[in-house]
Amino acid sequence: MSDYPRDRMPVIEAQAEEEVRTSDVLARFRDNLPGPRVTLGDLIAALGDRSLGTILLALALPTIAPVPLGVSVICDLPIVLYSLQLMFGRRGAVLPDWLLRRSVDRATAARMLDAMMPRLVRIESLLKPRLHRLAVIDGERWFGLLIFILSMICIVPVPLMGWLPGFALVVISLGLIERDGAAVGTALLLTVAAIVAAVVLISGFSYAAMSL
Known part of the structure; x- marks a missing residue:
């Protein structure tokens, strides 16, 4: 029989639960895949309260990847949808x-998860829970406005305009998933840079168009 005080066991279990990372959750999901087909809803159910950051990450990646413009726009539209819901006080990711x-x-699904896991583990090695106040901004209404602005900039059909806001969405998603306020803070700075860059690019194209 262990001499460890029983009244300390719930604390240890709670700490262990907090230390579970997204890669751990996905590894368990990978080992117990539903069949014969795996839906996005299945993934969200497995991820639980991590779903908002994970969905943002999944939908933002095409914005900074070499995919056709139409594909990234299709991925950005759901972000616009639930960013509006967040702005009106509806918590959580609703798709x-x-x-x-x-x-x-x-x-x-198994092949996709197997290919994703090593990369995810490497990214997670750079993240850690810190700056808690910034790490929980997904509960604020202005967070919805932030995501809405970034997604709308991504949708604008101007070359290179979507890369910086897309990268900001990726960074903020990782920060929310791992509750890393430093990553979220970095994403906020990237958001400001994305807005400035969008204004400059749109102004430049408008001036060029009027000159012609």
Whole structure:
């Protein structure tokens, strides 16, 4: 019989739960994939309260990846949808049913997770819970406005305009997932830079158009 005080066990268990990272959650999900098809809704259910940051990350990645413009816009539209919901005080990530039902077969889901996991672990090694006040801004209404502005800039069909706000969305997503306020703070600075860059680019294109 262990001599460790029983009244300390709930504290230890709570601390262990807090230390579980997104890669750990996804590893368990990978080992217990539903079948024969895996939906986005299944992933959200597995991720629990991490879902907002994870959805933001999943939908923001195409913005900074070499994909056709239409693909990134389709990914940005759901971000616009629930950023509006957050602005009106509706907490949590709410996606339309048609998107939640999007699925891949079990084998494809396993391959995707296997390819993602090593990269995710490397990224997580740079993150840690800190600056708690910034790490929980997803509960604030102005956070919805922030995401709305970034996603709208991403949608504007101007070359290179979507990269910086897309990168800001990726960084803020990682900060929310790992409750890293330093990453969120960095994303806020990137947001300011993205807004300034958008104003400069739009002004430049407008001036060029009027000159012609």
